[in-house]
Amino acid sequence: MNARDWQDKAVCREDPDLFFPVGTTGPSRDDADLAKWICRERCYVRQQCLDHVLRAEAGWPIDRRHGITAGLSPRERLHLDTTRTAA
Template sequence: MEWLRSAACAGEDPELFFPVGTAGPALRDLAAAKQVCACCTVARECLSYALGLGPTAGVWGGVPEEERTDLLRRSRPRHDVGRRSPQ
C-alpha cells in the first residue's frame, strides 16, 4: 500500500471519509470526501484496494460504500438459474 503516501487524503481528517448517516452533515462530508478524491493521483489504486480487499465503510477512491456494493454486484458473473443447457 505504498500508494497511500501519495494519497490526497493523507493530510485530511479521516472522519471526513467515514460520514455517519444519510442526510445533513453526512451528505456534506460525503461531497467533501469525493472532492478530495477527485484530485487524487492514486484514486484508482485506492478504489481497487477497497473493491479487492473489501473495506466496507467509508469513501475509497471517491466511491462510498453503497456505490462500491453496486459496482461489485454488477461485476459478478450472472448465473442463469432455471435455464437448461442445450443437450
C-alpha cells in the same frame, strides 16, 4: 509502486475523519460529497485506491463497507463488486 507507496500519497491522509461521515443526511451528507469530490478531483492515486478497495471488499455485504473510498460510497462500491450475484 507498492501498496505503501500509493497509500502514502493519498489525499485522504490529510483529514481521514472527513472520509468516514457519521450519517447520510445533513452535514454528514455534505462531508461525504466533499470527500468524494476531493478523491475524484485532487487525488492522484485514486485508481490504485479503487483497485485496492474492490479487491479488499470483494463479496462483502453493504454493512461491512464503510467510508468514502476512491470517491465512492459503500453502496456505489457494492454495485461495482463483480463477485456479487443477484439474490
